[in-house]
Amino acid sequence: MRIAIIDTSTTRAAIIAEGLREAGLDDQVLIDPAGPIVRQIEACAPEVVLINLENPGRDLLEDFFAMSRALDRPIAMFVDQSDAESALAAVDAGVSAYVVDGLAKQRIKPVLDVAIRRFQAFSRLQAELAEAKTALADRQIVDRAKAILMRRRGIDEPAAYALLRGHAMQSNRRIAEVAEAIMTSEALMGDLP
Amino acid sequence: MSLDRFRIGFVPLVDAALPILARELGFAEEQGVGVELVRDVTWAAVRDRLLYGHSDAAHMVAPLAIATALGRDRPAVPMAVPFVLGLNGNAITFSTALGGACGLGEGLGDPVAVGAALREVAARQRLRFGVVHRHSSHNYMLRYWLAGVGIRPDVDVDIVVTSPPFAADALAAGEVDGICVGEPWNSIAVDRGVGRIALATAQIWRRGVEKVLAMRADQAEERRDAVLRLIRALHAAAAHFVDPETVEQSAEILSRPHYLDAPVDAILRAITDRIRVVPGGEPVHYPDFMFQYREAANFPWRSQAGWLYAQMVRWEGRSFSSADAATAQGVFRPELYRAALAGSGAPLPGASSKLEGALVGPIGAGSTQGRLVLGSDRFFDGRAFDPDDIPGYLRDLP
Numbered sequence: 001m002r003i004a005i006i007d008t009s010t011t012r013a014a015i016i017a018e019g020l021r022e023a024g025l026d027d028q029v030l031i032d033p034a035g036p037i038v039r040q041i042e043a044c045a046p047e048v049v050l051i052n053l054e055n056p057g058r059d060l061l062e063d064f065f066a067m068s069r070a071l072d073r074p075i076a077m078f079v080d081q082s083d084a085e086s087a088l089a090a091v092d093a094g095v096s097a098y099v100v101d102g103l104a105k106q107r108i109k110p111v112l113d114v115a116i117r118r119f120q121a122f123s124r125l126q127a128e129l130a131e132a133k134t135a136l137a138d139r140q141i142v143d144r145a146k147a148i149l150m151r152r153r154g155i156d157e158p159a160a161y162a163l164l165r166g167h168a169m170q171s172n173r174r175i176a177e178v179a180e181a182i183m184t185s186e187a188l189m190g191d192l193p
Numbered sequence: 194m195s196l197d198r199f200r201i202g203f204v205p206l207v208d209a210a211l212p213i214l215a216r217e218l219g220f221a222e223e224q225g226v227g228v229e230l231v232r233d234v235t236w237a238a239v240r241d242r243l244l245y246g247h248s249d250a251a252h253m254v255a256p257l258a259i260a261t262a263l264g265r266d267r268p269a270v271p272m273a274v275p276f277v278l279g280l281n282g283n284a285i286t287f288s289t290a291l292g293g294a295c296g297l298g299e300g301l302g303d304p305v306a307v308g309a310a311l312r313e314v315a316a317r318q319r320l321r322f323g324v325v326h327r328h329s330s331h332n333y334m335l336r337y338w339l340a341g342v343g344i345r346p347d348v349d350v351d352i353v354v355t356s357p358p359f360a361a362d363a364l365a366a367g368e369v370d371g372i373c374v375g376e377p378w379n380s381i382a383v384d385r386g387v388g389r390i391a392l393a394t395a396q397i398w399r400r401g402v403e404k405v406l407a408m409r410a411d412q413a414e415e416r417r418d419a420v421l422r423l424i425r426a427l428h429a430a431a432a433h434f435v436d437p438e439t440v441e442q443s444a445e446i447l448s449r450p451h452y453l454d455a456p457v458d459a460i461l462r463a464i465t466d467r468i469r470v471v472p473g474g475e476p477v478h479y480p481d482f483m484f485q486y487r488e489a490a491n492f493p494w495r496s497q498a499g500w501l502y503a504q505m506v507r508w509e510g511r512s513f514s515s516a517d518a519a520t521a522q523g524v525f526r527p528e529l530y531r532a533a534l535a536g537s538g539a540p541l542p543g544a545s546s547k548l549e550g551a552l553v554g555p556i557g558a559g560s561t562q563g564r565l566v567l568g569s570d571r572f573f574d575g576r577a578f579d580p581d582d583i584p585g586y587l588r589d590l591p
Binding site: 061 | 266356
């Protein structure tokens with residue numbers, strides 16, 4: 001069963017492709033999102049097309065599928081009424097699937113399941129990455145604010161941290177926010193006696 | 194007071210204005226409705242979010258709501274359209290080369306004359322036009338005009354799909370020779386110097402139905418009271434939108450990055466019916482280029498849905514089905530519009546269907562509330578559409 005993957009994120013496309021391979025679905029084609037989508041799909045004649053929900057090429061692709069009704073391999077959106085649940089899961093995860101008419105449902109389900117799981121994993125990964133970046137940035141700011149406090153007040157590191165933390169709790173702000181305020185004031189008034 | 198929440202899907206276009214203004218200017222809140230907007234660049238994504246509950250309602254090209262209810266290319270889902278978000282507001286823009294080949298002047302052309310020039314060019318070279326969706330008024334209006342001037346769509350010229358925000362790019366890249374798209378994307382193509390506006394779709398059908406507020410039919414039943422209040426909010430937003438005093442404010446709101454993310458100037462021109470036809474030219478005033486409020490413009494006439502269904506049959510090569518025609522016309526829900534605006538003073542048409550394209554000048558029409566005057570609603574070829582005789586109408590078309 002040939003599966004075409006179209007994704008504006010090439011990283012995510014690779015992650016899906018890997019997941020499908022692990023599930024034993026080896027016959028896959030990665031479509032270049034920068035190239036002509038329809039021509040590439042036409043050339044590889046897939047039985048299943050996976051595309052990210054927000055892909056700007058979807059209206060074009062659906063038009064192509066509707067026109068190909070006349071061909072011997074009509075493709076339709078995979079939203080069999082009886083599959084409302086997996087369709088909902090797919091849309092929630094951000095993926096749409098189109099399949100060649102007549103392809104058995106039990107053959108499609110594993111493909112969709114893998115795609116959904118991989119899309120979700122990718123979203124989680126992105127969220128974690130964003131969190132890690134924030135955490136790293138926060139730590140750098142806090143470290144610098146601590147250094148300023150230690151120098152200006154002549155205190156040690158645990159005391160500087162306790163001061164920051166106490167003030168954050170008191171003013172109901174994040175420690176990083178307080179640290180940032182200290183750095184701002186240092187930048188503007190640090191040279192004053 | 195807790196608000197009834199509506200997540201409303203939209204594509205960045207000037208005629209997404211009413212739900213955006215209802216949210217930004219407090220019309221929704223006045224009705225106890227909270228509006229949250231969900232932006233997408235394809236109609237497929239707008240439709241999917243609506244069908245799977247990511248959104249409660251959507252700004253949608255009218256034929257797509259009908260195609261969804263008819264189960265075209267996918268399983269059918271009953272749909273409801275209780276409110277029309279606007280008439281027309283689209284244009285046909287030619288590439289600079291095609292504009293030159295057709296000898297377009299400084300203003301908007303005459304549909305018959307431009308059509309005759311285009312026919313000659315199309316006989317020499319294979320032309321390709323981009324429309325925003327297969328099930329869009331743009332597709333049907335363009336085809337109606339081409340067929341009416343003796344150019345056979347799909348036979349003499351190709352028609353392909355291109356998403357609105359990318360239409361100007363497709364023109365610039367030479368992928369298409371012309372586009373039929375909503376504003377501000379025609380104006381942006383002109384301002385970028387890659388095209389020139391040939392016609393406004395209002396020249397093809399003076400009162401052509403365009404975007405609608407679409408929702409799943411079960412939502413319209415389950416949340417009827419909240420839906421009626423949403424309609425009142427949108428109607429108030431429409432009255433505000435057409436007030437000349439507010440156009441600058443509306444253009445500024447629409448231009449914001451999370452809405453249209455487009456230049457204020459191009460949006461303002463569309464709102465004020467002033468269209469810059471050629472790069473660097475003075476904007477041309479074309480009255481009723483966009484039509485958002487007067488003449489009960491927001492009323493979902495079943496006959497408008499009937500016309501769209503007739504075009505769907507015409508171009509998809511399927512045969513007419515009276516059951517499908519009834520389903521299509523049943524998507525438009527004038528009774529919800531009337532229930533929402535009863536007692537508001539807004540003119541409420543007495544009929545739910547009318548002969549489309551039969552009015553030459555302003556004429557009083559039957560109303561159950563307020564005074565309703567309808568202006569000319571002519572098609573460029575002078576044909577009229579009788580929703581009770583779609584087969585007869587289709588037989589007579591070129």
